[in-house]
Amino acid sequence: MNETYRNNLFDRLFIWLFTHKMARTLGMQVKLAGYEGFVELSQQIIGGRNAAEQQEAVAAVLKSLVPGPVLQMIRTLFSPTQLVCELNAWFATVLFEWLVGPCEVTEVEVIGKNGKLRKQKSGVHIRKCRYLESSGCVGTCINLCKLPTQEFFCRDFGIPLTMTPNFTDLSCEMVFGQIPPPLETESAYTQPCLAERCPIAKPKASFCPSISRL
DSSP: OOOOOOOOHHHHHHHHHHHHHHHHHHTOOOOSOHHHHHHHHHHHHHTTOOHHHHHHHHHHHHHHHSOHHHHHHHHHHOOOOHHHHHHHHHHHHHHSHHHHOSEEEEEEEEEOTTSOEEEEEEEEEESSOHHHHHHOOHHHHIIIIIHHHHHIIIIIIOOOEEEEEOTTTOOEEEEETOOOOOGGGSGGGGOOOOTTTOTTOOTTSSSOTTSOOO
16 A cells, blocks of 8 residues: 655645656656656656666756756865765755655765775665655666666766665665665666556566666
8 A cells, every 4th residue: 555645835846846847858748736747757758768768868857957057066066075975865855755755864884985984874764765656667766766866966966876775665775975886786687577566567577677688
């Protein structure tokens, strides 16, 4: 059974802004209102696009949200120090709860510049991802959330980010300051469809066919 979410005014504003920015950037139309419209629009992105094209479409939307000069300033002035990573984790819990549901900052271990492990509060635990629960699709999670978000923070913000979704309980772990490993080395790469949730699932496939294979 899906969770029941109550969107406050802040949530509704962000859902509207993000959905219409996505629709305008990609030249699409929003048919449904609220969060359902956001999910429906993301499903439109999947249609007729391969995995790489899906990721590129979302990357274009993410870049359109932040002016180029601002991204350049962030990359120039803010190196991924412990403080910067911890602030990003905190901001993520404040700004994106509307997208992923309840989440909290956690303490994690990352490798510092000296090559040694250090503990810092730059992790985010998403208890049950609202987006994954609503879409029900492994490929949507990987192609429209995990990979483009990691790439956006790593390349455009200059802040490493690793996202590790759990397709059993629909939770997710985000770690700012940790360089993401190649997808083919992660368990998500061989994750089968969520047959009871995904509308386009192929239950007999050994892995989600929407994920790009090497």
